[in-house]
Amino acid sequence: MAMIKADAIEEAAYELTAKAAIEIPQDYRDGLRGMLKGEEAELSRFVLEAMLENYEAAEQDRRAMCADTGVPRFFVKAGNEAQIEGGFVELETRLRRALARATHDVPLRPNRVHPLSRKDNNNNVGIGAPEIDYTFEPGGNWVDITTVHKGGLFGSDYRMLFPGDGIDGIKRFFLDVMYEFGRRGLACQPAIVGVGLGGSKDIAMTLGKQAACLRTVGDRNPDQQVAALEDELKEMGNSIGMGPMGYVGSSMVVDCHIEVGCCHTGGMPISIHSFCLSSRRAVARLHGDGRIEYRTDPNWFTPYSRRESVEWTEAEQSLAVV
Amino acid sequence: MDGSGTESGGGLRRKRLKVPVDDAALRELELGDIVFLDGVIYTGREGLYQRILGDGIEPPVPLREISNANFHCSPAASVNDDGTYNVGAVTATASFRFSKWLDAWFETSGCKLIIGKGGMSPEDYKTQLAPNGAVYLTTVGYGTGALLGRAIKRVVDVHWLEELGIAQAMWVLDVENFGPLIVESDFEGNSLFEQQNKLVNEKVEAAYEGLKPPALARYGETTNREDEVV
Ligand code: SF4
Numbered sequence: 001m002a003m004i005k006a007d008a009i010e011e012a013a014y015e016l017t018a019k020a021a022i023e024i025p026q027d028y029r030d031g032l033r034g035m036l037k038g039e040e041a042e043l044s045r046f047v048l049e050a051m052l053e054n055y056e057a058a059e060q061d062r063r064a065m066c067a068d069t070g071v072p073r074f075f076v077k078a079g080n081e082a083q084i085e086g087g088f089v090e091l092e093t094r095l096r097r098a099l100a101r102a103t104h105d106v107p108l109r110p111n112r113v114h115p116l117s118r119k120d121n122n123n124n125v126g127i128g129a130p131e132i133d134y135t136f137e138p139g140g141n142w143v144d145i146t147t148v149h150k151g152g153l154f155g156s157d158y159r160m161l162f163p164g165d166g167i168d169g170i171k172r173f174f175l176d177v178m179y180e181f182g183r184r185g186l187a188c189q190p191a192i193v194g195v196g197l198g199g200s201k202d203i204a205m206t207l208g209k210q211a212a213c214l215r216t217v218g219d220r221n222p223d224q225q226v227a228a229l230e231d232e233l234k235e236m237g238n239s240i241g242m243g244p245m246g247y248v249g250s251s252m253v254v255d256c257h258i259e260v261g262c263c264h265t266g267g268m269p270i271s272i273h274s275f276c277l278s279s280r281r282a283v284a285r286l287h288g289d290g291r292i293e294y295r296t297d298p299n300w301f302t303p304y305s306r307r308e309s310v311e312w313t314e315a316e317q318s319l320a321v322v
Numbered sequence: 323m324d325g326s327g328t329e330s331g332g333g334l335r336r337k338r339l340k341v342p343v344d345d346a347a348l349r350e351l352e353l354g355d356i357v358f359l360d361g362v363i364y365t366g367r368e369g370l371y372q373r374i375l376g377d378g379i380e381p382p383v384p385l386r387e388i389s390n391a392n393f394h395c396s397p398a399a400s401v402n403d404d405g406t407y408n409v410g411a412v413t414a415t416a417s418f419r420f421s422k423w424l425d426a427w428f429e430t431s432g433c434k435l436i437i438g439k440g441g442m443s444p445e446d447y448k449t450q451l452a453p454n455g456a457v458y459l460t461t462v463g464y465g466t467g468a469l470l471g472r473a474i475k476r477v478v479d480v481h482w483l484e485e486l487g488i489a490q491a492m493w494v495l496d497v498e499n500f501g502p503l504i505v506e507s508d509f510e511g512n513s514l515f516e517q518q519n520k521l522v523n524e525k526v527e528a529a530y531e532g533l534k535p536p537a538l539a540r541y542g543e544t545t546n547r548e549d550e551v552v
Contacts, residue, residue, distance in 0.1 A: 042333045043354060043504075043518075050462045050469070050502050058411070058468035066465035067398040067413035107400035107410050110488060120487055151465075153416075165536040172533045179526065179547050184440040184515050186416070186552070188464050241525040244463065247518045277465040 002288040003085040004143055006094050012284040012292050013098035016147045017072060018106050020282040021064040024055040025296035028192065028279040031217035031254040035190050038238075044249030048190075051244075051277050066278040069108035070151035072099055072124055073131040075214060075300060077144040080136060083288060084143065092132055095145070100125050108149075133206075137304055138317060141288035146298040148213045148281045155187030155274030158205055163268055167229070170197070170270060174233050177272045178240055178252055185245030188276035190254045192217060193237065196271040199261030208271035211257040213281060214300035221258055222306070230256045244277075254279075259301065338499070342390040343434050348457050351505045353514040357459055358501035362478060362494060363391040363437065367415060369490025371423040373482065374430060382481035386432045388494060394420065394438035396489035398467065407477045409493075411467030414439035417458075418552040421446050428454040439464045440552065441506045444516045452511030459503040466502070473500035523548045 029052070036048040058065035074095050078084075084091050100123035103110055110122040112129045124130065157177050161169040174195070181187040194212025196204040220227040234256040243249015263269060285293045303316060334356050339347055341361030351357070364385075373379045394417045399409040417438030424446060427433065436442075436451065437459045451458060461470065478494040486492075506514050526547045544551065 046334055046356065046502075046504075047462055050466055054463070054466040054469045057472050061468060061472055063468050063471050064398045064411035065468050066463075067396065067411035067467035067471065068415070068465075069398050069411075104400045107398050107408055109396060109398040120489070122488065159536075159540070160538065162537045165534075168533045169536045172530065172536065175529055175533075176547070180551055183519060183522075183550050184552060185464060186440060236529075240522075240529045242522050245460075246515060246522065248521045277463050278467075 001081070001083050001141055002290070003083045004141070004286050004288055005290065006085045006090045008286055008290065008292060009084070009091055009143075009145070010094040010098045012145055012286055013074070013095050013147070014102050015294070016145060016282045016284055017099055017102035017108070019294065020072070020147050020149050020280040021069050021106050021108055022058050022062055023282070024058070024065060025216070025279065025281060027216040027218060027296065028254060029055060032190065035251040035254060039243060039249055039251050041243055041247060041249040043245070043247040044243030044251055047244035047247070048251060064106060064108065065280070066151060067109055068151050069111065070149035070278070070280065071111055071129070072108065072147060072149045073133075075133045075135075075146040075148065075298060077135045077137055077146075077300065079140040079142045080138050081141045082143050083141055091143075095130065095132060096125050099123070099130055135300065135305055137302060138312065143286050144283060144298070145286065146214065146281060146283045146300065149278070150209075150213055150275065151278055152188060152274060152276045155181040155191060155276070156208075156272060158201070158269070158271045160201070161268040161270055162266070165268065169268070170229070171233070171236065173270055174236065174272060175240065178237050178242065181274065182242050182252060183246040187274040188278070189244055189274065190251045191274035191276050192279055193233070193253050193256045194273040194275065195233065195256065195258040196273075197258055197260045198263035198269065200263070201269050203261050204263070204269035205271045207259040207261055208273045210300060211259040212273040212275040214298040215257045216297045217255040219255075219257065222303075223260070226258050226260060230258050233258075341435065345455060348434060348455065349509050351457055351508055353505055353508055353512055353517065355505040356501065357503045357505060358499045359391065359503070360498050360500070361391075362389045362496050363393050363500070364389055364495065365393045365395040365397070365491075365493040367394050367396070367490060368420065369486040370482070370492050371420065371427060373485070375423055375426045381430070382492065383479070385430065390431075390433050391435035391437060392427075392431060392433045394436070397471075397493055399488055399493070401483070401488070407480060409471060409474055409477055411471040412474065413464060413467040413470065414461040416440045417442050424450040428456065435459060437461065437503060441513065441515045443552070444513045447507040447511035447513055451507055452509065455509070457505065457509060458507040460506040462502050462504060469502070470500060473497050519550065
């Protein structure tokens, strides 16, 4: 079988890094336009209009939309039959190389520093940086590489709730995050708000981050109960009377995505994350035959990744996206 | 936009200001005005403050002669092989962290405009900015990096690049139509964020109505939803 070439991986990752920094995904842009339609407060409207203008300026000039280019990272999804030249060690090397080069060329801000010494390698690469997360999917000889440039020191929080806290507990925590990080626009809202519900504590954090960064505006969780809660939290966030920059308004949540994982029977861990006005993500699929296709929907969560059963049955496979 | 500098349209007033700014222009600014700048501004944040104010090192250039506008910013920039600079986007960094430097900074720099992200505390406006005749302009969004980057005509100079790195170095920028910025504190030290917060707070109680508190409480520095955490 043909191998996915290491050079192609580096080329795609370099291209993705520039695309993510410069081109706002269409789903988010449309979402923001929708918010502007519903926004009545003058200052909030002004902020939304300025952001929409900013996306255009970024694309016209081919410059980063926001100078805080966040902490660039990669999400890799491999088809079950993926054959990579040099294996995954080579893939990781190529991702790091591409990011270092693109940091200089786009340019991105070299944001990554050692947490204590504050030493900056000036290329966004270092210990544990970029993070590379993996998932697998039944099927073919392809690899999806997604890059996300998540900005923002604000807008995320974690809490251990208990089963008895129920939906009330989730809503209260959601409101807390809206108020805590919405004031003065610390979270650079309106945001795609991701909620991680359940799993182990670390997984609750991971699920929430992925729900914010790896699902598109308008997407709903296939679980009806979860989808209904997504709608309800979105509506709630947009009706507290706050908007962009914490000004009076109604634009806080472009969309709300919830991902769940089974958790300890005694608890209900929850995390909330805000993907900001620079909701930067870009995706490439690399095929064994050398083709590279670019898109903005990571399609990270699938029937396979959300499976409940022990076995991966044929009925389930027929629903799967490969 | 004409040379007189004021334009109205929509409900918000739009103004164009020349930097260095003078008292008369600052006095006219009202909270919520939209401002665009022309002239020279420079970036400066904790790295610069620490060196000049903390370590007592002479500023690399006489600050007052260059500009009276200090931008809390780190650009997305790189240095080309030939020593020129490639500045892409510029976005502000959160200003509230620099409160402790204000007093000494005004004395040293003579700044009249602080440009940043998220404003400073109402006390800072009353006790630091207003007494020094300075106003605070906030960037918008806060992600308008491309619009602001586009308004940079020229990098005049970069100081202490070696010592402080790209993010913290002092970038001296010649800008044209640099904005939009929103007047966050005025000449009297009033704050737009504070006013807006008051309005938002009128609805906080209603938002939580009927939701029972969780079984396990958390330690925290505030539990009042009307408080700010900055
Ligand atoms: S939170 Fe997002 S929009 Fe705001 S400054 Fe950071 S990257 Fe830019």
